Amino acid sequence: MARGVPARAASRAPGRAVPGVEPVRFDWADRSTWAPALDGVDALYVVGPYTRPDEPRLVRDLVDAAPGLRRVVLLSVLGVDRLPGTIPMTTWEEDVRASGKEWTILRPNWFQQNFGEAFATSLREDGVLALPADDAGVGFVDTRDIAEVAATALTEDGHAGTIHTVTGPEALTLQQVVQTVGEAAGRDLRYIPLTPDQFGDGMRQAGLDEGLITWQQGLFQLIRDGGNTVVTDTVERVTGRPARTLKSYAEENAALWR
């Protein structure tokens, strides 16, 4: 929208139109929604159906369903090549690379926004964050920076055939994150390191299925092994401005933890 490029935002809950962006209903699980969303589109940003690991070829099918498509930018995940077991992102990456389109793959580190979404309730209500990450560092990235890298790859030349590893500007432990968030919110918050077994038991009690539990355990194993300490200059190189810090994200969103 900021670039003046007409865009369509495809979602299960399309919401209101804003100038320059056409909302359209799209559901991975309902193929009748695909053609109207793809009509006339020449560049596509794909946030894949990670909750449907039983159908890993949906990204291939979507790209094939868009005959006018020239460019595709795929959101994958940092460590896709090192995570244990079979994960759908591996197949999505292979299919996009074999699509014959101008492809770009984004492999982001963990999102800063996780602390304001998935992890916000326990921080706000109990004042704690309990996860099996030991004291390993993670190069948390602001999702707005991922979006700007994606927008650049969608609208400018020079990114075809490229894998961009997208991270924040520094690697932080969860202890450091909780302290930063607590200072922003004016609260005393605590990080409790869990064992993998404690974490798995918690997810089972919450009713998560075993496939999702294995995937989550693999993500934290990679963190504990130091695989997420990665910090790159991709955001600055691609967008021309430094990556946003966790501190700035926490200060802008302090109300989420009060």
Ligand SMILES: NC(=O)c1ccc[n+]([C@@H]2O[C@H](COP(=O)([O-])OP(=O)(O)OC[C@H]3O[C@@H](n4cnc5c(N)ncnc54)[C@H](OP(=O)(O)O)[C@@H]3O)[C@@H](O)[C@H]2O)c1
């Ligand atoms: N979170 C991280 O730290 C992180 C780090 C690196 C990579 N990633 C990758 O980024 C992707 C998104 O992660 P996330 O943490 O943002 O997940 P999320 O919060 O669960 O968001 C998933 C999105 O997919 C949409 N969605 C789910 N089912 C859909 C369907 N059937 N049809 C259309 N849209 C559907 C959801 O829309 P609704 O609003 O309709 O539910 C939501 O917007 C995943 O592939 C993940 O592996 C995440």
